[in-house]
Amino acid sequence: MTDQALIQLVDLHKYFGDLEVLKGINETIKEKEVISIIGPSGCGKSTLLRCMNLLETPTQGQVIFEGVNILDKKVDPTLHRRKMGMVFQHFNVFPHLNVLENITLAPILNKLMTKAAAEEKAIGLLERVGLGDKVYEYPRKLSGGQKQRLAIVRAMAMDPKVLLFDEPTSALDPEMVKGVLEVIKSLAITGMTTVIVTHEMGFAREVSDRVWFMYDGVIAEKGTPDDVFNHTKNPRAIEFLSQVL
């Protein structure tokens, strides 16, 4: 962890119609930091994550990424999204492209790399996550765990500054969870800035630098894993943890 701020969330509010889902979030994510967001379903944790790369547009507030408020009308969010990888609960791999094309599509279209360089990098990454023998397969032939590892590699191929994970193991069969978590963990310990919305408490406790517990649109408790899991005084957090641990 360094002290350089990568993402700052300033007074972030989000409404869906009349429903206030985020009720004023003020937080800073530092470079190389690993943050787990936990909390009961419907508390706004996925919405908060999706506000960081503007898949949801916050109703009010600022998202400052590398010193730039990306909500500013003059800023093109596309350019900033290229530096923020995202991994989804339902993988969202491209079914009409093979594994290699899934990964190289964006780097080539965004003119970040030549085709040859993108493919070389993709194959290297695939080998790292144990998909070295699936380069030319189509996603329909992959298991859920393999699809999610492909999705992680696809995000990594853009050389992002931060990886955002939205419940990456919630749609997986139990026996697939471990492999995917190991890949995420291996990225996190090599210094990739990571924000992960998760229900895997063991993972959050083991890998995070900080844990945010969200409840009803606010971050109700935060701190080191030890602070949140062992010493919280917040009644909502105590109740939640007693149910999931």
Added chain:
Amino acid sequence: MIANIVRIWGKYWMIFLEGLWNTFWIALVAIAIGTVFGTLIALVRMSKRKGISSIAAIYIEIIRGTPMLLQFYLFWLGLPYLFPTISNLACALVALCVNSSAYVAETIRAGIQAVDPGQREAALSLGLTEANIMKKVILPQAVKNILPALGNEFVVMIKETALASVFFVGELMTAFKTVQSNTFLALEPLIIVGLIYLFITLTLSNIMKVFERRMKAND
């Protein structure tokens, strides 16, 4: 009667086959041009700007909310004001193209909207531009939804061309009318024409079934 049918087919088969050919190419041209304009209309319809989108919506509602026969008459009566020498066939073709463009636009829109929204989100998160998202991620997947529906639209169009016989444009129903006035027999040539329609629509639907099965196998 069967003897009559055989006799009429023996004598007038050229007229029927010419009618079949005309029906086929008129429907094909209508679908082809309708697909080009239908795609454009669908893109306009899906525009985020309400004003632009509602223009396409109004167009689609007008075309789909009025009878095909009325649209034939509309262009048959209206177009000669702009082009005094325009033929009946050209008027009928324009009407069919306009009609199919509206139906195809809705087909294409439905096909695009049936693509999982997660695909668009994944593409956005990778920093693709809107144009690239459409071209490289959404449309290649939407085509699988759209093509079978377009095939159905072609079959519908083959049957719709029959209405154009009101203006004697030379398709199958016109062939029926020609043979009827030559032989003073109505039911027999009608049965022949009916069988030809059945032959062509059944053939097309079977081709489409094979095609769809192939596409599914590739999924």
